Amino acid sequence: MPKTVEMTCLDCGERAPFAPMQLACAHCGSEWLEARYDYAAVVTRFAAPDSGAHLRRNPGLWRYHELLPLRDLAHAVTLGEGNTPLIPLPNLGLMLGCANLFVKDERQNPSGSFKDRQAALAVSVMKEADIREAVVASTGNVAISYAAYGARAGIKVYAFLTSLVPPEKMRECALYGAQVIKVTTTYDRSKELAQAFARQRGMYYDRGLRSIASVESMKTLAYEIAEQLARLNPDGSASWRAPDWYVQSISGGLGPVGAMKGFRELQTMGLIDRLPRLACIQVEGCAPMVTAYRRDSETPDVVVSPRTHIGTLATGNPGRAYRILRNYLQQHGGTMESVSDEETFRAMHVMAKIEGLSMEPGAAAAFAGLFKLVRHGLIHPDETVVINCTGHTFPVESEVLGDGWAQELGEAQLAQPEPEGVLAALQRLDARVRSIAIIDDTPDTVRLLRRILQARGNYDIHEAEDGRAGLALIRERRPDLVILDLMMPEVDGFAVLDALRADEATRDIPVIVVTAKALTPEERARLDGQTSSLLQKGEFTDDELLDDVRKALPE
Numbered sequence: 001m002p003k004t005v006e007m008t009c010l011d012c013g014e015r016a017p018f019a020p021m022q023l024a025c026a027h028c029g030s031e032w033l034e035a036r037y038d039y040a041a042v043v044t045r046f047a048a049p050d051s052g053a054h055l056r057r058n059p060g061l062w063r064y065h066e067l068l069p070l071r072d073l074a075h076a077v078t079l080g081e082g083n084t085p086l087i088p089l090p091n092l093g094l095m096l097g098c099a100n101l102f103v104k105d106e107r108q109n110p111s112g113s114f115k116d117r118q119a120a121l122a123v124s125v126m127k128e129a130d131i132r133e134a135v136v137a138s139t140g141n142v143a144i145s146y147a148a149y150g151a152r153a154g155i156k157v158y159a160f161l162t163s164l165v166p167p168e169k170m171r172e173c174a175l176y177g178a179q180v181i182k183v184t185t186t187y188d189r190s191k192e193l194a195q196a197f198a199r200q201r202g203m204y205y206d207r208g209l210r211s212i213a214s215v216e217s218m219k220t221l222a223y224e225i226a227e228q229l230a231r232l233n234p235d236g237s238a239s240w241r242a243p244d245w246y247v248q249s250i251s252g253g254l255g256p257v258g259a260m261k262g263f264r265e266l267q268t269m270g271l272i273d274r275l276p277r278l279a280c281i282q283v284e285g286c287a288p289m290v291t292a293y294r295r296d297s298e299t300p301d302v303v304v305s306p307r308t309h310i311g312t313l314a315t316g317n318p319g320r321a322y323r324i325l326r327n328y329l330q331q332h333g334g335t336m337e338s339v340s341d342e343e344t345f346r347a348m349h350v351m352a353k354i355e356g357l358s359m360e361p362g363a364a365a366a367f368a369g370l371f372k373l374v375r376h377g378l379i380h381p382d383e384t385v386v387i388n389c390t391g392h393t394f395p396v397e398s399e400v401l402g403d404g405w406a407q408e409l410g411e412a413q414l415a416q417p418e419p420e421g422v423l424a425a426l427q428r429l430d431a432r433v434r435s436i437a438i439i440d441d442t443p444d445t446v447r448l449l450r451r452i453l454q455a456r457g458n459y460d461i462h463e464a465e466d467g468r469a470g471l472a473l474i475r476e477r478r479p480d481l482v483i484l485d486l487m488m489p490e491v492d493g494f495a496v497l498d499a500l501r502a503d504e505a506t507r508d509i510p511v512i513v514v515t516a517k518a519l520t521p522e523e524r525a526r527l528d529g530q531t532s533s534l535l536q537k538g539e540f541t542d543d544e545l546l547d548d549v550r551k552a553l554p555e
């Protein structure tokens with residue numbers, strides 16, 4: 001049954017069916033669109049806690065697919081994200097005098113952070129919309145997650161990372177095959193650059209809080225927590241339950257904005273009877289929300305130059321996220337608190353040494369914040385508190401990758417005032433990238449070739465599914481290399497070769513033939529001298545293909 005997902009404009013209320021590439025309200029132009037569902041219909045199928053249908057489903061994020069903006073579950077790109085455990089913290093509880101502390105252990109997601117929820121859904125939605133390239137700007141973990149899920153889905157990821165991102169994280173992205181672009185600037189500026197780059201190329205750009213899939217993914221945190229707490233109900237009932245507090249370290253604020261939407265939806269559906277209080281924890285060196293909240297400002301105190309070692313949390317301008325979170329705090333309670341880098345590092349030691357939880361500093365800030373809120377008496381000893389342990393790091397050792405896994409944009413390029421300066425620099429970096437046209441009418445072969453080329457090199461790949469479209473593509477794009485199938489309807493590979501060789505402009509483009517056909521001696525003679533190499537479908541290895549590609553490409 002096709003589900004209805006609607007986008008509602010947060011500014012004027014206009015409603016439209018969900019479309020991943022629609023970025024703004026058709027009525028007022030606002031970019032703030034929110035997904036809405038037919039909750040009454042969903043609740044009958046979904047989530048009655050004792051309904052067998054719900055519980056028999058696979059655990060994890062997709063368990064809640066009725067409330068996610070993916071039309072067909074078959075398009076889900078999954079690595080086993082979500083369904084992270086809710087683990088009691090007895091030792092920390094003793095230390096702080098709180099009996100009901102739980103960690104939502106998001107380290108246990110496939111790439112080690114809760115950003116896997118975001119990437120899993122966003123990449124699945126892209127796959128469903130047949131989008132092949134994506135751009136992200138990231139303080140590290142979004143890029144790693146996108147790189148991993150992108151690799152799995154055959155989507156090329158361009159990751160803009162600032163110099164605050166540890167090199168281990170950059171290498172992790174590169175290992176997954178993402179194009180890493182190091183920018184020597186702030187995170188906020190790198191977002192502008194990435195967005196301009198995406199706009200210029202017509203690529204999908206993850207706009208965080210303004211990307212519906214990203215917000216929707218984080219709702220699953222709330223669903224899982226409420227369902228997991230139901231298993232711990234003191235009265236043995238199966239009713240879903242919100243905690244008294246949800247505590248998270250925040251940067252752009254996507255996590256809590258999504259999670260609080262999730263709790264609200266559960267309340268709308270009558271599955272929980274109240275909402276949690278929210279604690280947003282920032283680091284002192286970059287606390288645009290906390291300082292603004294303390295002085296009751298409606299807008300964040302934008303931090304132009306973050307002063308913290310904790311790059312994961314270095315969003316200096318959270319924009320509208322602040323307003324959304326502040327509204328939530330005013331309506332449902334909670335607070336914003338900041339912690340120093342030193343307090344964060346101390347919390348890292350405490351959590352590792354008393355509970356066996358090793359986490360990255362960006363996650364530990366939440367615990368440093370918890371210590372403060374308990375000490376100040378805001379969190380009471382008997383309250384149920386869920387702290388999101390947002391991330392673990394799995395560093396890729398420096399020996400694993402050779403040189404050239406990142407492109408760098410230094411001060412010199414960034415100093416140029418107009419955005420054209422930087423985009424031009426990016427284009428120059430890009431000029432080294434060789435382009436390859438694949439002309440083949442078998443989708444599986446195209447997918448295989450694209451995967452191999454993307455996984456093992458940095459190529460700009462174009463595709464055409466028959467000879468006629470292939471010739472048009474070659475004349476328009478002038479690729480550095482053509483990979484050509486022989487058996488295609490109408491204009492076949494032989495005809496394409498003849499046409500290429502007859503045209504001055506395309507005569508010298510090297511061609512690799514990939515064919516399923518057992519060639520006759522006459523056909524072999526026709527190809528002789530025309531192609532760089534001939535590969536038999538189903539018989540070549542990735543190494544052989546890459547060898548041939550490298551040999552065929554002009555220096």
Ligand SMILES: *Cc1c(COP(=O)(O)O)cnc(C)c1O
Nearest residue numbers: 141250251252253254255390391
């Ligand atoms: C992204 C991230 C955060 C901040 O999350 P937001 O909800 O986007 O503010 C915190 N910790 C880790 C480890 C992260 O990767």
Ligand SMILES: [Zn+2]
Nearest residue numbers: 009012025028
């Ligand atoms: Zn509108």
